[in-house]
Amino acid sequence: MNVCFPVLQNLGLASRVYGHFSCAPEYVVVDMITCEVTTINNCGQLLQYGTCDPIDGLDGHKVDALVVGEIGGAVLCKLSRVGIRVFQAREGTVGENLVFLEANSLPEHLPVQNRHGHSHGCPH
16 A cells, blocks of 8 residues: 655655645655655645645555645545545654554544535545
């Protein structure tokens, strides 16, 4: 599984997880099987708020999951539609959050449902 982490500065597994997905200058992607670490420059970082396409920001890299502090609802829906699961990061590094993810101790961000049971513009 390839797991993506937004970071302010790439220090590999020692990188601190950045608080927000769309604004991060870089992403660190870790292949949990091979332990290979890849860096992606966020090409969508400077777009106007609400216009970001998270898939474009990943620059064609295969990502199965994302670990992030905060993420907007529209971006979460776009990621969910293409099968990318999104988990709530804990304060700390990429390496520390990988340990939490492997232990199933990171909660998953899920698209919000309204009181009528319909997603807000997030069809699956």
